[in-house]
Amino acid sequence: DADVTQTPRNRITKTGKRIMLECSQTKGHDRMYWYRQDPGLGLRLIYYSFDVKDINKGEISDGYSVSRQAQAKFSLSLESAIPNQTALYFCATSDYSTDTQYFGPGTRLTVL
Amino acid sequence: GQQLNQSPQSMFIQEGEDVSMNCTSSSIFNTWLWYKQDPGEGPVLLIALYKAGELTSNGRLTAQFGITRKDSFLNISASIPSDVGIYFCAGQAPSAGGTSYGKLTFGQGTILTVHP
Numbered sequence: 001d002a003d004v005t006q007t008p009r010n011r012i013t014k015t016g017k018r019i020m021l022e023c024s025q026t027k028g029h030d031r032m033y034w035y036r037q038d039p040g041l042g043l044r045l046i047y048y049s050f051d052v053k054d055i056n057k058g059e060i061s062d063g064y065s066v067s068r069q070a071q072a073k074f075s076l077s078l079e080s081a082i083p084n085q086t087a088l089y090f091c092a093t094s095d096y097s098t099d100t101q102y103f104g105p106g107t108r109l110t111v112l
Numbered sequence: 113g114q115q116l117n118q119s120p121q122s123m124f125i126q127e128g129e130d131v132s133m134n135c136t137s138s139s140i141f142n143t144w145l146w147y148k149q150d151p152g153e154g155p156v157l158l159i160a161l162y163k164a165g166e167l168t169s170n171g172r173l174t175a176q177f178g179i180t181r182k183d184s185f186l187n188i189s190a191s192i193p194s195d196v197g198i199y200f201c202a203g204q205a206p207s208a209g210g211t212s213y214g215k216l217t218f219g220q221g222t223i224l225t226v227h228p
Contacts, residue, residue, distance in 0.1 A: 004154075035218075040121075042200060042218040043155070058215070090154050099143045099204045101216060103154030 003027045004104035006091050012110045019078040021107050023091030030096050032074035034058075034066060037088040037106075046089075049074055050096070081111040118201050118219030126227050131188040133199060133222045140181035141203035145216065146173075149198040158199075159186070191226050198223050 004025045013019050023032065030051050035043040045058030047066040055066060063085060065077045078085055088108050092101040118135045125131060135144070143162055147155035159170050161177035161184060168175055174187045184203075188195055201219040 040220060042116075042118075042220045044218075045215060048215060092154075098160075099216065100145065100157055100160055101202075102157070103147075106152075106154050 004091060004093055004102055006089075006104040006107050008107060009105065010108045012112065013081055014112050015082055017081050017111075019081050019109065021076045021089055021091075021109070023074045023076070023104055025072050025091075025093045025102075025104075027093055027095075027102060028071075029093035029102075030071065031094045032068065033092040033094075033101065034064075034074070034076045035090045035092065036060060037090060043090065046076065078109075078111075081109075083111045085109065086111045116201060116203055116217055116219040118222055120222060121220065122223040122225070124225045124227065125191055127191060127193060129191050131191055131195070131224060132185060133201075134183060134185040135201035135203070135219045136183045137203060137217075138182070139205065141217075142181075142206050143204040144175070144177050144184040145202040145204075146175050146184070146186045147200045147202060149200065149221075151197070155200055188224075191224075193226050193228055196224055196226050 007022045033048040034046040037043050044060050046064050049055050049068045052068050067075050088106050090106050091104040094101045116135050116137050145160050146158045148158050149155045159168050159175040164181050165179050166177040172189045198221045200221050202216040204216050
Protein backbone atom coordinates (compact mmCIF):
# COMPACT_ATOMS: atom_id res chain seq x y z
CA ASP A 1 0.00 0.00 0.00
CA ALA A 2 1.13 3.53 -0.76
CA ASP A 3 2.46 5.57 2.16
CA VAL A 4 0.81 8.79 0.98
CA THR A 5 -2.59 8.58 -0.68
CA GLN A 6 -4.69 11.30 -2.27
CA THR A 7 -8.36 11.30 -3.19
CA PRO A 8 -9.76 11.87 -5.68
CA ARG A 9 -7.10 11.26 -8.35
CA ASN A 10 -9.04 13.25 -10.93
CA ARG A 11 -11.81 15.79 -10.56
CA ILE A 12 -13.67 18.02 -12.98
CA THR A 13 -15.81 20.74 -11.48
CA LYS A 14 -17.45 24.02 -12.38
CA THR A 15 -16.61 27.58 -11.45
CA GLY A 16 -17.97 28.52 -8.04
CA LYS A 17 -18.20 25.00 -6.65
CA ARG A 18 -16.59 24.01 -3.34
CA ILE A 19 -14.02 21.27 -3.69
CA MET A 20 -12.13 19.25 -1.09
CA LEU A 21 -9.00 17.25 -1.82
CA GLU A 22 -7.94 14.73 0.79
CA CYS A 23 -4.56 13.35 1.79
CA SER A 24 -3.77 10.49 4.14
CA GLN A 25 -0.41 9.08 5.20
CA THR A 26 0.78 5.99 6.99
CA LYS A 27 4.37 7.13 7.46
CA GLY A 28 3.76 8.52 10.92
CA HIS A 29 5.15 11.92 9.91
CA ASP A 30 4.20 15.06 11.76
CA ARG A 31 4.63 17.43 8.84
CA MET A 32 2.32 17.63 5.86
CA TYR A 33 2.24 19.91 2.84
CA TRP A 34 0.05 20.84 -0.11
CA TYR A 35 1.63 21.87 -3.40
CA ARG A 36 0.31 22.94 -6.75
CA GLN A 37 2.08 22.07 -10.01
CA ASP A 38 1.64 24.01 -13.23
CA PRO A 39 3.62 23.39 -16.43
CA GLY A 40 6.96 25.20 -16.38
CA LEU A 41 6.51 26.45 -12.82
CA GLY A 42 7.62 23.48 -10.75
CA LEU A 43 5.85 22.92 -7.45
CA ARG A 44 4.56 25.81 -5.40
CA LEU A 45 3.65 25.52 -1.73
CA ILE A 46 0.04 26.29 -0.82
CA TYR A 47 -0.16 25.39 2.88
CA TYR A 48 1.84 23.36 5.36
CA SER A 49 1.31 21.92 8.81
CA PHE A 50 4.02 20.89 11.26
CA ASP A 51 1.59 19.18 13.63
CA VAL A 52 -2.14 18.86 14.21
CA LYS A 53 -2.43 22.29 15.85
CA ASP A 54 -0.14 24.08 13.42
CA ILE A 55 -1.26 25.50 10.05
CA ASN A 56 0.83 27.87 7.94
CA LYS A 57 0.32 29.65 4.65
CA GLY A 58 2.68 28.94 1.80
CA GLU A 59 3.51 31.17 -1.15
CA ILE A 60 0.16 30.82 -2.95
CA SER A 61 -2.51 30.32 -0.27
CA ASP A 62 -5.12 32.77 -1.62
CA GLY A 63 -8.31 30.97 -2.62
CA TYR A 64 -7.42 27.86 -0.61
CA SER A 65 -7.97 26.62 2.95
CA VAL A 66 -6.80 23.52 4.78
CA SER A 67 -7.76 21.33 7.70
CA ARG A 68 -5.49 19.00 9.67
CA GLN A 69 -8.01 16.54 11.06
CA ALA A 70 -5.43 14.20 12.55
CA GLN A 71 -1.71 13.50 12.30
CA ALA A 72 -2.39 11.31 9.29
CA LYS A 73 -4.90 13.50 7.45
CA PHE A 74 -4.56 16.88 5.77
CA SER A 75 -7.26 18.19 3.43
CA LEU A 76 -7.20 21.09 0.99
CA SER A 77 -10.37 23.02 0.13
CA LEU A 78 -11.21 25.39 -2.66
CA GLU A 79 -14.17 27.36 -1.31
CA SER A 80 -15.23 28.71 -4.69
CA ALA A 81 -13.24 27.16 -7.51
CA ILE A 82 -12.09 29.27 -10.44
CA PRO A 83 -10.58 28.16 -13.78
CA ASN A 84 -7.04 29.30 -12.96
CA GLN A 85 -7.01 26.77 -10.13
CA THR A 86 -6.90 24.06 -12.76
CA ALA A 87 -3.68 22.23 -11.91
CA LEU A 88 -2.07 19.12 -10.50
CA TYR A 89 -2.15 19.09 -6.68
CA PHE A 90 0.27 17.13 -4.54
CA CYS A 91 0.32 16.30 -0.87
CA ALA A 92 3.64 15.56 0.82
CA THR A 93 4.85 14.52 4.26
CA SER A 94 8.13 14.74 6.12
CA ASP A 95 9.59 13.77 9.44
CA TYR A 96 10.60 16.55 11.85
CA SER A 97 14.22 15.38 11.84
CA THR A 98 14.88 15.58 8.09
CA ASP A 99 13.91 17.76 5.17
CA THR A 100 13.06 14.84 2.93
CA GLN A 101 9.51 15.10 1.66
CA TYR A 102 7.52 12.14 0.33
CA PHE A 103 4.82 12.86 -2.20
CA GLY A 104 1.43 11.40 -2.94
CA PRO A 105 0.36 10.46 -6.48
CA GLY A 106 -1.40 13.76 -7.10
CA THR A 107 -4.90 14.98 -7.89
CA ARG A 108 -5.61 16.44 -11.31
CA LEU A 109 -8.23 19.16 -10.89
CA THR A 110 -10.00 20.83 -13.79
CA VAL A 111 -12.25 23.83 -13.17
CA LEU A 112 -14.52 24.66 -16.07
CA GLY B 113 11.24 34.65 -1.45
CA GLN B 114 13.71 31.99 -2.43
CA GLN B 115 14.10 31.17 -6.11
CA LEU B 116 15.85 28.33 -7.83
CA ASN B 117 16.94 28.40 -11.45
CA GLN B 118 17.09 24.95 -12.95
CA SER B 119 18.65 24.23 -16.33
CA PRO B 120 18.26 23.05 -18.91
CA GLN B 121 14.47 23.19 -19.19
CA SER B 122 14.49 20.14 -21.46
CA MET B 123 16.91 17.64 -22.92
CA PHE B 124 16.64 15.19 -25.81
CA ILE B 125 19.36 12.55 -25.75
CA GLN B 126 20.20 9.16 -27.17
CA GLU B 127 20.18 6.07 -25.01
CA GLY B 128 23.62 5.53 -23.52
CA GLU B 129 24.54 9.20 -23.29
CA ASP B 130 25.35 10.95 -20.05
CA VAL B 131 23.13 13.74 -18.75
CA SER B 132 23.89 16.72 -16.58
CA MET B 133 21.51 19.28 -15.08
CA ASN B 134 21.95 21.90 -12.41
CA CYS B 135 20.26 24.34 -10.08
CA THR B 136 21.47 27.70 -8.88
CA SER B 137 20.20 30.12 -6.29
CA SER B 138 20.97 33.67 -5.28
CA SER B 139 20.90 32.63 -1.62
CA ILE B 140 22.26 29.69 0.35
CA PHE B 141 20.54 26.44 1.16
CA ASN B 142 21.13 23.92 3.94
CA THR B 143 19.81 20.96 2.01
CA TRP B 144 19.55 20.04 -1.65
CA LEU B 145 17.23 17.33 -2.89
CA TRP B 146 16.75 15.85 -6.35
CA TYR B 147 13.41 14.34 -7.35
CA LYS B 148 12.13 12.53 -10.44
CA GLN B 149 8.52 12.67 -11.57
CA ASP B 150 7.09 10.07 -13.92
CA PRO B 151 3.95 10.93 -15.92
CA GLY B 152 0.84 10.78 -13.73
CA GLU B 153 2.82 10.27 -10.56
CA GLY B 154 4.17 12.34 -7.71
CA PRO B 155 7.85 13.25 -7.41
CA VAL B 156 10.08 10.52 -6.00
CA LEU B 157 13.25 11.33 -4.09
CA LEU B 158 16.46 10.35 -5.89
CA ILE B 159 19.26 11.88 -3.84
CA ALA B 160 19.50 14.06 -0.71
CA LEU B 161 22.50 16.27 0.05
CA TYR B 162 23.06 17.78 3.49
CA LYS B 163 26.58 19.23 3.49
CA ALA B 164 28.44 21.70 1.29
CA GLY B 165 30.80 19.87 -1.06
CA GLU B 166 29.03 16.55 -0.53
CA LEU B 167 29.09 14.22 -3.52
CA THR B 168 26.57 11.38 -3.41
CA SER B 169 25.79 8.56 -5.82
CA ASN B 170 22.73 6.39 -6.24
CA GLY B 171 23.38 3.83 -8.97
CA ARG B 172 23.91 5.72 -12.22
CA LEU B 173 23.00 9.01 -10.55
CA THR B 174 25.51 11.36 -8.96
CA ALA B 175 24.71 14.67 -7.30
CA GLN B 176 26.80 17.31 -5.60
CA PHE B 177 26.07 20.06 -3.10
CA GLY B 178 28.04 23.11 -4.25
CA ILE B 179 30.75 24.55 -2.01
CA THR B 180 29.06 27.97 -2.02
CA ARG B 181 25.78 26.30 -0.92
CA LYS B 182 24.07 28.12 -3.79
CA ASP B 183 24.10 25.38 -6.39
CA SER B 184 23.81 21.67 -7.04
CA PHE B 185 24.11 19.39 -10.03
CA LEU B 186 22.75 15.99 -10.98
CA ASN B 187 24.46 13.65 -13.44
CA ILE B 188 22.95 10.56 -14.97
CA SER B 189 25.40 8.20 -16.66
CA ALA B 190 24.62 5.80 -19.50
CA SER B 191 20.98 6.87 -19.83
CA ILE B 192 18.26 4.31 -20.48
CA PRO B 193 14.68 4.78 -21.74
CA SER B 194 13.20 4.55 -18.23
CA ASP B 195 15.14 7.67 -17.23
CA VAL B 196 12.49 9.66 -19.09
CA GLY B 197 10.62 12.06 -16.85
CA ILE B 198 10.83 15.43 -15.15
CA TYR B 199 13.69 16.05 -12.74
CA PHE B 200 13.33 18.64 -9.99
CA CYS B 201 15.86 20.13 -7.68
CA ALA B 202 14.66 21.40 -4.30
CA GLY B 203 16.41 23.33 -1.60
CA GLN B 204 15.76 24.14 2.02
CA ALA B 205 16.90 27.52 3.25
CA PRO B 206 18.43 28.17 6.67
CA SER B 207 15.84 28.70 9.37
CA ALA B 208 14.77 32.31 9.85
CA GLY B 209 12.87 32.65 13.07
CA GLY B 210 11.85 29.02 12.78
CA THR B 211 9.52 29.73 9.87
CA SER B 212 11.45 28.31 6.94
CA TYR B 213 12.60 25.01 8.43
CA GLY B 214 10.97 22.11 6.63
CA LYS B 215 9.84 24.19 3.66
CA LEU B 216 11.33 23.40 0.29
CA THR B 217 11.76 25.61 -2.75
CA PHE B 218 11.57 23.77 -6.07
CA GLY B 219 13.22 24.45 -9.40
CA GLN B 220 11.11 24.61 -12.53
CA GLY B 221 12.11 21.10 -13.61
CA THR B 222 14.12 19.52 -16.44
CA ILE B 223 12.15 17.41 -18.90
CA LEU B 224 14.30 14.50 -20.05
CA THR B 225 13.56 12.53 -23.21
CA VAL B 226 15.68 9.50 -24.07
CA HIS B 227 15.59 8.12 -27.61
CA PRO B 228 16.26 4.38 -27.90
